[in-house]
Amino acid sequence: MTCVNFSYGWGMLKKSVTPIVCGALVLVVLAIGGEAAAGAVMEQPTATSQQLRRDVLIDADMWRRRPSMLSGGLGFTGIIGVPNAGDSDLAVAEQAVRDAGGTWLEDMKCAATPTASDHTSASTPGGVAYGYGFPVLNNAGLPVVFSWPVLPSTVSPSDFRITLSNGDEVMPNSAAVFPNYEYDERSTVVLFGLFGNRYPSSDPRSVFPVKVEVVPDDVPLRLVGKEGGTQRGKVVTVSAVGMASHPTTSPYDDPDLPVSERTGPRLVGAKLTRFSRRGEAAPRAFQNDLPNDGRSLYGGHAKFRIRMLTTGGFSPDGVRGVRPTEFGRYFKLIAKTRKGKRVEITKPGRRYLIDGAPLKVLGLADLGRRQSSYDDCYSEDHDNQIDIILSGSRRAISRVKQLIIPAQGRYSPFFNPGGPGNAPTPGVRYSAPSPRIVQNVINGLDDPMSVTYRPWGDTRG
Ligand SMILES: [Ca+2]
Ligand SMILES: [Ca+2]
Ligand SMILES: [Ca+2]
Numbered sequence: 067m068t069c070v071n072f073s074y075g076w077g078m079l080k081k082s083v084t085p086i087v088c089g090a091l092v093l094v095v096l097a098i099g100g101e102a103a104a105g106a107v108m109e110q111p112t113a114t115s116q117q118l119r120r121d122v123l124i125d126a127d128m129w130r131r132r133p134s135m136l137s138g139g140l141g142f143t144g145i146i147g148v149p150n151a152g153d154s155d156l157a158v159a160e161q162a163v164r165d166a167g168g169t170w171l172e173d174m175k176c177a178a179t180p181t182a183s184d185h186t187s188a189s190t191p192g193g194v195a196y197g198y199g200f201p202v203l204n205n206a207g208l209p210v211v212f213s214w215p216v217l218p219s220t221v222s223p224s225d226f227r228i229t230l231s232n233g234d235e236v237m238p239n240s241a242a243v244f245p246n247y248e249y250d251e252r253s254t255v256v257l258f259g260l261f262g263n264r265y266p267s268s269d270p271r272s273v274f275p276v277k278v279e280v281v282p283d284d285v286p287l288r289l290v291g292k293e294g295g296t297q298r299g300k301v302v303t304v305s306a307v308g309m310a311s312h313p314t315t316s317p318y319d320d321p322d323l324p325v326s327e328r329t330g331p332r333l334v335g336a337k338l339t340r341f342s343r344r345g346e347a348a349p350r351a352f353q354n355d356l357p358n359d360g361r362s363l364y365g366g367h368a369k370f371r372i373r374m375l376t377t378g379g380f381s382p383d384g385v386r387g388v389r390p391t392e393f394g395r396y397f398k399l400i401a402k403t404r405k406g407k408r409v410e411i412t413k414p415g416r417r418y419l420i421d422g423a424p425l426k427v428l429g430l431a432d433l434g435r436r437q438s439s440y441d442d443c444y445s446e447d448h449d450n451q452i453d454i455i456l457s458g459s460r461r462a463i464s465r466v467k468q469l470i471i472p473a474q475g476r477y478s479p480f481f482n483p484g485g486p487g488n489a490p491t492p493g494v495r496y497s498a499p500s501p502r503i504v505q506n507v508i509n510g511l512d513d514p515m516s517v518t519y520r521p522w523g524d525t526r527g
Pocket of ligand 1: 246248251432447449
């Protein structure tokens, strides 16, 4: 058996395998071989996955004053837990991925030789076990985004019930804060399970989630925040039971819909704060793409941060990472002067004047590590946060009011990991591109709306 190139991140596993992951793969083979054997050896979740269940939050964002579920809907199907997707023989891996409905990048331009996990967003069963505890086979992915971070030790599959458009109710197979594992994140839980198919919602054969809800179990899911949702409030935990989302579309709806109607990933929040790297850390087993904070990439020039929260992974094609240099490819910021004049901020590195005060976008962060240059193999965390890092005066920065993803013309849309790559398999339907998005920016310069919860007093993995 070959034990290489399990990736992780939305199931994209960029890292070489540890003995633990090889062990998990062996368990998968046993599971396929016979349920009795699987039951005997798979009672315990992987040790790595348990690192994500420790209750540590450091300056984690509250995205609204009140706790709620901001989004919860199908991301993509079939590509989570694909046996052989990480095979070192890339022809074997590509065939396995395409057979499962995934895509495989061609003509990659990389300084290093691309591995299977550079070519595809499909994950291996062993890679799933690394972050989620147990392997799964050919599952769908469904991110659930809350307005407050979760209390990690309360997260389990039995906290969720998914109602499908055909009336079926299903429980996920997996649930974890992965890949939103940094201590200043953790408001998104990703679920794996069997949540539908790839027919568009206009097709009578279509099955997709129409309700995603938090239900009671032995240890009901709790969120952590502060009274009133303000920095000064007392730290509280609240039950998430009863919170729900009601999707009406499938990510497999027509990708050629008008840009405003596309059913790909969206934004659910954007917040401006003073730059801080507090909480920019993760448990030991999850540090491969760290540090990825603004100061690590842009040094002392990093003075302000606009962090965005998305409903699912953001990639230019479903597979490749976003690069720190690509602000202008996807985004623009809108500032309003005191007299109401609109200023579009479109170019990184350019100095803009707002009411005579300077502002500059340095670039993007919360992707991967700083490199001297970036290519098709750039490894990033593939979670659902991206930071825009700025320098300039507070007077100018505080006038930034909107973040826009035009998603057409000279602007690229985003795809979740179910996207088509650059060489989709003919006849296979992939998840849709993002719509045009206009997101109001929360001004957190005075009140950053963040919460720290650290009962054990340390941040080590
Ligand atoms: Ca991150
Ligand atoms: Ca980060
Ligand atoms: Ca990120």
